[in-house]
Amino acid sequence: MSEPRRDALYNGLTSFQPTLPSSAYWNAEEYQRDLDAIWYRGWVMVCRAADLAQPLDYRVVTVGTQEVLVLRDDRGDIRAFHNTCRHRGSQLCRESEGRLKARLLTCPYHAWSYSLRGDLVRVPSKSLPPGFDRADYPLYSVGVSVWRGFVFVNLAPSPQGSAASAFDEASADLGNWPLEDLATGHVYSKVMNCNWKIFWENFNECLHCPGVHKHLSELVPIYGRGLMARHDDPDWALHADNDEPRFSGGLRTGAQTWSRDGQPLAIRFPGLTDAEQAAGQTYAMNLPSMFIVGHVDYVRTVRLLPLGPERTQLVAEWLFPAETLAGRPDLDNIVSFGKAVLDEDAAICEINQKGLRARPHLAGVLMPEEYDLHRFHRWVRAAHAGYIERGR
Ligand code: FES
Ligand SMILES: [Fe+2]
Secondary structure: OOOOOHHHHOOOOOOOOEEEEHHHHOOHHHHHHHHHHHHOOOOEEEEEHHHHOOOOEEEEEEEOOEEEEEEEOOOOOEEEEEOEOOOOOOEOOOOOEEEOOOOEEEOOOOOOEEEOOOOEEEOOOOOOOOOOOHHHOOOOEEEEEEEOOEEEEEOOOOOOOOOHHHOOOOOOOOOOOOHHHOEEEEEEEEEEOOOHHHHHHHHOOOOOHHHHOHHHHHHOOOHHHOOOOHHHOOOHHHHOOOOOHHHHOOOOOOOOOOOOOOOOOOOOOOOOOHHHHHHOOEEEEEOOOEEEEEOOOOEEEEEEEEEEOOEEEEEEEEEEOHHHHHOOOOOHHHHHHHHHHHHHHHHHHHHHHHHOOOOOOOEEEOOHHHHHHHHHHHHHHHHHHHHHHOOO
């Protein structure tokens, strides 16, 4: 068998590729198209199943302009509905989270009541109009898919696939991390003044790492070279046998996890392979709403919601084995490191956003290292094209 051609393993772009048009990041109509073609059709992670631990627990999340009520019903199943009454469209739940006081959802306006499965069970009018059948007026249901402890919703009329099938093809499977059993140790939320796509573009390249992430670039030496992996370097073959982290990826010598000093907590995930431990960080991405990173001692998730053409909500969570949290460890070594990286990314995303309205800047151009960003653009373009082809 002949050896594979070494240049065939090179990851970088080998053709000229423009970015999306600048207006895709601020124009209101294009934002609406993102909502219609992507956010209202795909699986969107909204919380952990553990956030709805008990029957009657609920959360209200807003995806674009759509308020979604996610709850655990009296049988223990997680369900989602538009947070809207079928009578004259009032909002149903007014708080963003809590526990329902009864096994019925009662509209605050004229008290139509619904079961937690969404059936209309009570209409308090003295009489009903001819032809009115309560069975015709259930809550508007929203698709739910629970993947390994993460709750996703889907606003499409007939949701396709599942949260599992929506992971990016380059994602690691994270099967050796016990995701469904992890507990939340810390939550960090912030609003970024940028379009949601700017966040993902930044996530998909490390050209910015040497300039933007000083400490991360020390922890992950290959990032300090502006690269994400060995084969991002056109000259990778010259260093093919060099196992130093600056060429092979992984953490600097002596470091084991993403923390200020590189040291992990006492309890580490027992099921990881040597390669998963050596990798330092293992990513899975589910567009448009979330990514997960597995480390040797904890897992971090980041989820997004679009708030407007130039505003995006970010929620990061640090997840740990319950035994870890039971020992009440000081999480600051870990959390402050991750927060600093997120803050650096958010700040540079906002700076990127600010430049995009220059009238002559119709589009930018990608460098070879931005191959994953190009893949993201292809995904966005395909979603828009599919939306137009289907006649919306
Ligand atoms: S709008 Fe809900 S009962 Fe009237
Ligand atoms: Fe970054």
